[in-house]
Amino acid sequence: MMRLVFASLFFCVFMRNILIASDDYFADLQFEIESMEQTDKSYIITVAGLFNKQKVGFEIELNKAIPPGIVDNNIDPSKMKANMAFIRSTGKESNLFLSTLAELYKQDVKAIKMKKESAFYAFALSADKFQPETESLKIQLSYDPSNSEKLQTEFYITTNLKDGFIQFEEKHQIYRSNLIQILST
Numbered sequence: 219m220m221r222l223v224f225a226s227l228f229f230c231v232f233m234r235n236i237l238i239a240s241d242d243y244f245a246d247l248q249f250e251i252e253s254m255e256q257t258d259k260s261y262i263i264t265v266a267g268l269f270n271k272q273k274v275g276f277e278i279e280l281n282k283a284i285p286p287g288i289v290d291n292n293i294d295p296s297k298m299k300a301n302m303a304f305i306r307s308t309g310k311e312s313n314l315f316l317s318t319l320a321e322l323y324k325q326d327v328k329a330i331k332m333k334k335e336s337a338f339y340a341f342a343l344s345a346d347k348f349q350p351e352t353e354s355l356k357i358q359l360s361y362d363p364s365n366s367e368k369l370q371t372e373f374y375i376t377t378n379l380k381d382g383f384i385q386f387e388e389k390h391q392i393y394r395s396n397l398i399q400i401l402s403t
Contacts, residue, residue, distance in 0.1 A: 230401040236267035236274060237322070239383070249275060254379065259283070261350065263377075265384050266311060274315040277295070277306040278375065278384065282342075284348040284357060287341030295363075302340035303359050303375070305401065307332040316401055323394035333401045339363055343374075350377040354372035358389070361400050371396040 239246040249265035260282055266275030266327070275398040281302045285321075287293055320327045338359040342348050344355065348355065356376045362369045371393035376385040
């Protein structure tokens, strides 16, 4: 028990603040990778960081089959594939992450709890095959791309597995409310 408490204190003391850029238009976050598991089909990554001296984080699963979304030097929206990325709750830290996101996005929500899992469409903003272990790679994630549920949202995840971090980047502020709804119970 003592080792677990020490490890948690050690991690919190040396953990970085997640906020890398914020203004009225964008809030971009960077998380340290706590753990990563590689399966035949995906990378399962647990990330965390500090916001207002509290540990926040989540788990993200990225399918190895995420397609390249750049064709002939242009983004090709038809390359977006369903169930290529999943954001999952890790418990208290994820609830705090969602509250942090709501605060940064200026969303008026009270008690908020993160869903166990949310599935997203995705494609890599690259012309090449998804290879996050060798290069930093920006991935566009989308929910309800046809807006049939009236919850359309888009944002970016930039992976940098070599240097041990992931960035959670806003695409446009019009998606803020929807993203909070999609991730919350």
